[in-house]
Amino acid sequence: MRRRPGIAGLQGAAAARDQFRLLGENVAKIRTDLMKEQLATFRSQLEDFALKHKNDIRKNPAFRSQFHEMCAKVGVDPLASNKGFWAELLGIGDFYYELGVQIVEICLGTRPHNGGLINLQELCTLLRHKRKTSREAVSEDDCLRAISKLKVLGSGFEVISVGKKKLVRSVPTELNKDHNEIIELAQGQGYVTVDEVERRLSWTSGRAIDTLETLLDEGFAMIDDGHRDGKRRYWFPCVSSISSTVVTDA
């Protein structure tokens, strides 16, 4: 490919480029075949694995959790699509997507009560109650994974940590640091008073009242004015387990 001057040179260069491109395409083609082959090998390996250990994954939440962690490290998402090999051969896709549907139903069912914030433990309890007849045990890790998949649909599904507890949010309302601090404070007794907030968090009265009122508006808190000391209590259903009256039907 010597460089030649003039039009002939240009044509030559163009021809050379074409040739390189064709070669590139051929290489891509070869690689395609290689890819197909590799894919087939992988699939058969996965089939073998599924034959031996599908049951283990289904029955053993700890093993299942480990499986997910390893997939994440490697960079694959076994729950990304139901068309993937993982879902097809191991059958775990349907388990998590169904779990997602049930979680959405429970969150919708309890929203009038807790405004869209629910304790993860409470969610798991309600979930197990709903899935009474199903054989498979559902761990908290499973719930977390199902919820992380739901996140992508908008509507604010997310797990947030407040203090020692994990809360599942199912509304798009953003909670800022102030909100979180109050909810964390409420974990002690299930409720807070304005005085308590001012005292324990060293806030001004205005700040405390504003934040509490916002939480009230959004439905995350309920007012209790019935105490003898006349102080208003703000109850948070998401941290206190007043869930005995809320049982969603299967």
Next chain:
Amino acid sequence: MAGSHLPPAELTTSGRPVLFPHEIECFLLSNVDLESEDSQQLNFSIRLRSGLLILTTHRLILLPPDPVPPGSKGAWVPLAAISHIFSSKKSLKSMFHSPRLSFQLSVGTDGCIDTGGSVRGSRSAVMTLVIRGKADVDAFVGKFWENWRARAWEKNSEETGSSGSAGSSLGSGSGSGGFDSTGMRVVGVAGILRREQEIWESTDKSLQEAFQDLNALMGKAKEMVMLAEKMRQKLLSGSSQAGGGNDEEMGSKEEMQDWLLSVGIISPVTKESAGALYHQQLSRQLADFVKIPLERSGGVINLIDVYCLFNRARGTELISPEDLLQACSLWDKFDIPVMLRKFDSGVMVIQSKSHRDEEVFARIKTLVTRPNALRMGISASDAAITLGIAPAMAKEHLLTAESRGLLCRDVSPNGFRFYINLFPEISVDALYIVGSHGIYATWINTISTSGLG
């Protein structure tokens, strides 16, 4: 528990079954139903629910669940009267149901089982065990077959048992009947506990193996990921070159997407690519499916609701949230009358293309300028009722209307309410002038007549 045609089980004072001589307990299952299919109209119908099932060398004993309902008794089925055990089919569907095990009983003409134990009865009935509790069903089935074949009731001496259980996938040491390898008597509760222990230990071992296999698999998966990345880079860079052979390249691009999907890597739908073929087909399916729910919910529906509706309708082979998102994102490329829309709050909805924001705003405006609304404003639920859509959707529309300057919000102990925005009619230079034709005037009139002025 109605077990009227099965012989009742004799129990000790503490509720444990009284065993026959030489009878040994082998397996314990909790939460088991026993049903009979009365296909020959023998008037032989049994329905035992959530009982405790004990498999022994001689029979199947069914005990009522704790707490024992008063007056209920246990029942038993002699293994001798079983003429056939059906093998259960394993399928993907069966994974989600409780395992069932059926066997055939020979029944005498009077409808009762011959407790003497033999297949002398002239008719037969099929009974099914539904195992609802957590249990190692495979091991149980194996032991069941083994005991049935061993015919311990025919021998009057102690069994010198079988070696290994035929169908058991764990290969747990089922040992010799009555004695285990260390010469300890393995009867009763001790035997059961020991059996449980053995099962645990062998599960542990099989899990170790499982982890090893998992590691090996992940190694391969990692290779696949790297290879997939290289291929993807190549194809993406290949697309930037204009030129012939585009069809072939497009074809392989879709294939590529499909492969990536198989391995578990989602690549986003880009301008050039139409994503995996799977998503393309799903996209059309969804567009069809979503027509009816859209009509029912006023032209707008939350994406997460669609996820639930679609999956519930499907039943099996559900779609993942990402599948749904990818499929919806593809609607742009095809000529489809629905679209995906994302609000500022992050909420995503599906709405029909014929749905116009302006129309909604016009309706909101009408709603909010009514005398009642001028006084008290409207809430999301009010809007929802008028617009015929879900409250969450109504809220999104109200917020959007607010951001367009149509409404003003009011946050008070009464909640979150919206009012018509009057500020455009109030000019800074002439604060006290009320134009006679504006809404401002109407508002003042309405307020003053109600005495709130």
